[in-house]
Amino acid sequence: MHKSRGQTKEPPFLRVYTKNTVEQFIIRYMQGSVRAQSLILVSPFISTLEGETYTLKAILKRAEKDRTRVYVVTGEPAAEYQVQGIELMKQFPGVEIRYNSEIHAKLYICWGRELEESFAFFGSGNLTSGGLRYNLELGMMILARGDGKNILKVLYQWGSFDLRTASTSTLVKSIS
Template sequence: MNIEKEIPYVKISYNPVMDFFKKFFIGDFKANNLIIISPIITGLVNTRFSIERLKNRIENDKIFTYIITREPKEDYHKQAIDILKNSDFVEIRYNNSLHAKLYICALDEPIFAILGSGNLTRTSIEKNIEIGMLIFPQDKGKQILHELYYWG
């Protein structure tokens, strides 16, 4: 079964975090909302899309960004959060029970979301075997995006 032919609003991703960043940075749209839900966040140093670059894009485009993560205990997590919280457009909430990973990009309505296994870490991008679903606002995908958006 080719899921993309059967369900045109879903695409399977084997590198969900990288696919999110590619669509966010290279996509032909300007988002005004971003939701990032990841228990662990690192600086993504020496990767194509670092947390510093993400913060700069958020500030340059004035993208309201809502981040849910666990309370940082490790230095790498604290450093990434310190970078992000220095933006007036980023709001960070902590939930130590968090295990979900969800990334949503929106204008007035959600443009796309990725729901999957990948934390916002370099290891997730470069080493781990991950899987995720990109969801687009066609057909039933629009309803799914709204559910995820309001959950986030």
């Protein structure tokens, strides 16, 4: 059972996850039929996700196939696994990478060509195997239903404009 089942009923636009948190976003993106306009990945730490059901390479290939622009905001890599993640992303022309040393937020948005197709996930999990499956994380999926639409717009505004143009964000690789 992935979803939390508290006594309070979740509104239809929101799902709370306490297990395999970030993986829920990846699965929704990879298994869904949404041809995203953009994919926003905000995570201080990003690995290649080798050994996971969907690797980072598989995610980026899907984006490339769909001609989806991928915007990544992450911390400057310190560990080898982060370097490998960045190097992999640099191989994809449709990926933009920015470093932000102050970033602590974890936000993932699949922005569809229609708002109804869009969804976002935010919580504590990084885009690493630990964040996907092993750590004790908490996260929320926001769907484009009812009030979720406005929440999505606010998250998109932050992830795709405010954060990318923040003075603390540095462009490392642009979309080519």
